[in-house]
Amino acid sequence: MTRHTKRPQGDFISRRAFLGMAAGAACSPALLTRARAAEAGAPEAPAKLEFPIMDLHVHLDGSTLDKVLEISKERGIQFGIVEHAGTKENKYPVVLSSDAELKGHMARLEGKPAYKGIQAEWTDWMGCFSSEVLSQLDFVLTDTMTFPGKDGRRVKLWENTEPIGDRETFMDRYVDWHVEILDKEPLDILGNTSWLPAPLAPDYEKFWTAKRMTKVFDAALKHQVALEISSSFKLPKLHFLKAAKEAGLKFCFGSNGRYPNMGKLDYSLEMAKVLGLGKSDIFVPAPPGQRAADRRGSGRQPQAK
Numbered sequence: 001m002t003r004h005t006k007r008p009q010g011d012f013i014s015r016r017a018f019l020g021m022a023a024g025a026a027c028s029p030a031l032l033t034r035a036r037a038a039e040a041g042a043p044e045a046p047a048k049l050e051f052p053i054m055d056l057h058v059h060l061d062g063s064t065l066d067k068v069l070e071i072s073k074e075r076g077i078q079f080g081i082v083e084h085a086g087t088k089e090n091k092y093p094v095v096l097s098s099d100a101e102l103k104g105h106m107a108r109l110e111g112k113p114a115y116k117g118i119q120a121e122w123t124d125w126m127g128c129f130s131s132e133v134l135s136q137l138d139f140v141l142t143d144t145m146t147f148p149g150k151d152g153r154r155v156k157l158w159e160n161t162e163p164i165g166d167r168e169t170f171m172d173r174y175v176d177w178h179v180e181i182l183d184k185e186p187l188d189i190l191g192n193t194s195w196l197p198a199p200l201a202p203d204y205e206k207f208w209t210a211k212r213m214t215k216v217f218d219a220a221l222k223h224q225v226a227l228e229i230s231s232s233f234k235l236p237k238l239h240f241l242k243a244a245k246e247a248g249l250k251f252c253f254g255s256n257g258r259y260p261n262m263g264k265l266d267y268s269l270e271m272a273k274v275l276g277l278g279k280s281d282i283f284v285p286a287p288p289g290q291r292a293a294d295r296r297g298s299g300r301q302p303q304a305k
Contacts (some may be wrong), residue, residue, distance in 0.1 A: 044207060049272055051279040056080030057141065057191055057228060057254025058262040061093045065108060068262060072114065073262040079114045080285070082141055086121030086128060095121070099133045106136055115285050117141055120185065122154055124128075134293040137286040139188035141228070141254075144178050145195060155196045165200060167207070171200065175212045182219035186296040189252055189283065193227040194236035207242055217247040224292070226283030231267040232256040238274065245275055252283040263270065 016055040060068060060081040065081070072079045083105050092140075092159060096102050109116045115138040120126075120197050126134075134140070149155040149163050157163075164170045182190065220227060227249050229236065236244070244251070253268035255261060275281075288294070 028088060029184055034152060038070070045283070049269065049277070051282050052078065053141060053265065053269070054078045054080065054115075054253060054284075055255050055257065055263050055265055056117065056139065056252045056283075056285075057082060057119075057230070057256045058114075059083070059119075059256070059258050061258045063259030064067075065112065067259060069112060069114065071263055077263045077265065078141060079262060080141075081109055081114050081118045082117040082119045084121055085118035085129050087124035090121040097128050099130050102129055102133050102137075108290070115139060117189075117285075119143075119191065120187070122146055123181070126185065132291065134186070135288070135291060137291070137293065140186060140292060141189040141191045142181065142185060142187055143190065143192040143195070144174070147174065147177060161197050161199055164197060165213060171207045171212065175215050178216045179219045182223055184217070184224055186292040187223065187225050188285070189228055189254075189294045191228045191254060192230050192233055192235065192256070194240050195230075195233055205239055206296060208237075210243065213240060213243050213249070217244060217249060220249055221247065226250040226252045228252055228254045229268040229271050230254050230256065231265045234267045238271070239269055241275055245281065250283040251277060251281055 053076070055077050056079075058068065060083070068079065068081070083094045083096050084090060084092040085102065088095060088097050096105055102118070105118075106116050117137060117139045118141070120140055120142040140163060145157050146154050146158050147163060157164050178190075180305060185278070194204075194208060196252060219225075227236070227244055229241070229251055231254065241251075243284050251272070253265050253272075255264050255268075257264060285291070
């Protein structure tokens with residue numbers, strides 16, 4: 001769970017700009033440590049993390065692969081490079097929409113110290129690619145921030161809150177949307193996990209009830225999907241993360257970074273320490289044959305000759 005669309009100046013803000021502002025507003029680790037330590041029942045943070053640090057939500061928008069890999073080396077964080085993938089109805093600097101385009105993305109990363117990923121868009125992206133080519137990716141990431149309006153059209157909830165109406169009713173539909181995506185799409189990572197539209201965000205804990213979280217957790221566990229701890233949004237919040245850990249979910253870290261902000265994982269790392277995450281709690285891209293695209297037989301099937 002990162003989107004950009006052409007709109008007149010003064011209209012809705014693009015998701016790219018929105019996320020950039022969110023990243024810039026990130027709390028310092030020291031402030032987060034004090035805040036989290038005050039929460040009852042929070043485990044004591046270990047002195048250091050016992051696993052290699054990865055940022056699996058890195059975009060190349062407005063930069064070059066060489067510059068991004070320099071940051072990876074400087075910060076000692078391995079990156080997962082993602083491009084948006086789906087039909088050309090999705091408007092981003094790069095949208096991969098065919099096997100040839102996806103192969104080009106992977107070829108550029110071949111032999112480089114970075115994982116190859118995509119950020120899948122909407123629900124029709126699988127028809128753009130063959131199963132054979134999809135299975136060559138290290139991981140597939142998506143989010144739930146584009147939502148079906150009542151007429152079925154895609155609505156970008158960070159721009160347009162028109163579908164909300166009654167907030168409890170919307171929240172139930174939104175949780176069902178999470179489950180539908182997890183059930184139907186060959187995902188390795190759910191990005192921007194637990195994000196809420198602006199009218200609901202101030203009451204995060206009210207809307208993310210135990211029952212709603214459990215529905216999402218059950219679907220993620222069933223399909224072996226990891227939850228991203230997003231440093232751009234500072235989400236999920238601690239009560240959601242504690243429940244997810246208790247449920248047995250795996251986690252990964254994401255900056256949603258554009259140059260030079262990739263690898264800025266203060267919130268992700270602080271939450272890992274507060275939760276006491278260990279190596280077994282962290283998602284690592286699986287080897288060929290064990291990825292979601294392999295397990296779930298996704299993508300276009302080859303035509304009979």
